[in-house]
Amino acid sequence: QSVLTQPPSASGTPGQRVTISCSGSSSNIGSNLVYWYQQLPGTAPKLLIYRNNQRPSGVPDRFSGSKSGTSASLAISGLRSEDEADYYCATWDGSLSGQVFGTGTKVTVL
Amino acid sequence: QLQLQESGPGLVKPSETLSLTCTVSGASISSSTYYWGWIRQPPGKGLEWIGNIYYGGTTYYNPSLKSRVTISVDTSKNQFSLKLKSSTAADTAVYYCARGFYSTGPKGWFAPWGQGTLVTVSS
Numbered sequence: 001q002s003v004l005t006q007p008p009s010a011s012g013t014p015g016q017r018v019t020i021s022c023s024g025s026s027s028n029i030g031s032n033l034v035y036w037y038q039q040l041p042g043t044a045p046k047l048l049i050y051r052n053n054q055r056p057s058g059v060p061d062r063f064s065g066s067k068s069g070t071s072a073s074l075a076i077s078g079l080r081s082e083d084e085a086d087y088y089c090a091t092w093d094g095s096l097s098g099q100v101f102g103t104g105t106k107v108t109v110l
Numbered sequence: 111q112l113q114l115q116e117s118g119p120g121l122v123k124p125s126e127t128l129s130l131t132c133t134v135s136g137a138s139i140s141s142s143t144y145y146w147g148w149i150r151q152p153p154g155k156g157l158e159w160i161g162n163i164y165y166g167g168t169t170y171y172n173p174s175l176k177s178r179v180t181i182s183v184d185t186s187k188n189q190f191s192l193k194l195k196s197s198t199a200a201d202t203a204v205y206y207c208a209r210g211f212y213s214t215g216p217k218g219w220f221a222p223w224g225q226g227t228l229v230t231v232s233s
Contacts, residue, residue, distance in 0.1 A: 032214075032217055035220075037157075044206055044222075045157065045223055046221075046222070046223070047219055047222075050211070050221075051213060056221065088157055090157075090159075091217075096173055098161075098170055098172055099170075099217070104156040
């Protein structure tokens with residue numbers, strides 16, 4: 001059972017903006033950096049955002065991350081069909097002394 | 111370019127030890143710049159962190175698995191391994207290995223990930 005809560009699904013039409021939330025607590029998001037991973041169907045997860053809002057090279061600037069208090073968000077602007085995937089937030093939890101993943105959000109492009 | 115490849119039995123009997131190896135190519139597993147981790151994903155479910163091994167041999171494990179898990183490094187083979195004792199059907203999952211980047215201590219991110227290997231626990 002994950003300590004980071006995400007909505008199970010999100011959707012939008014091509015070109016729209018979609019936002020995914022990640023809710024945690026003071027022991028995890030509230031005191032640590034947040035990361036986001038994208039998992040395309042049938043593939044391994046790939047790093048999308050690190051240190052709350054940094055994009056690795058090769059990740060389009062359509063993807064952006066933010067954090068406020070004990071919550072974080074991932075925004076996808078200009079939604080494209082190839083963005084259909086599962087998205088996971090992650091961080092460190094000081095109470096557990098370990099890394100934790102969010103419950104995951106499936107993004108569908110209508 | 112760094113690559114990670116998981117290997118090991120795809121079928122494990124209940125109560126036996128699940129053993130997997132991750133072979134790292136394109137980087138030295140002895141580097142102090144990175145750490146190495148295992149993550150799993152039961153079929154149709156989300157990601158679950160298993161544990162990490164850091165430079166110098168320090169390990170952190172998921173508290174829910176800690177009593178059954180051991181992660182170790184073999185620098186001579188540039189590999190790291192996962193052992194999970196007393197397997198049950200609940201351990202059936204795709205197991206991923208990944209490279210970790212330090213950030214304010216042992217709390218960083220994983221990139222890249224191996225392609226994953228499905229392990230089924232069944233008699």
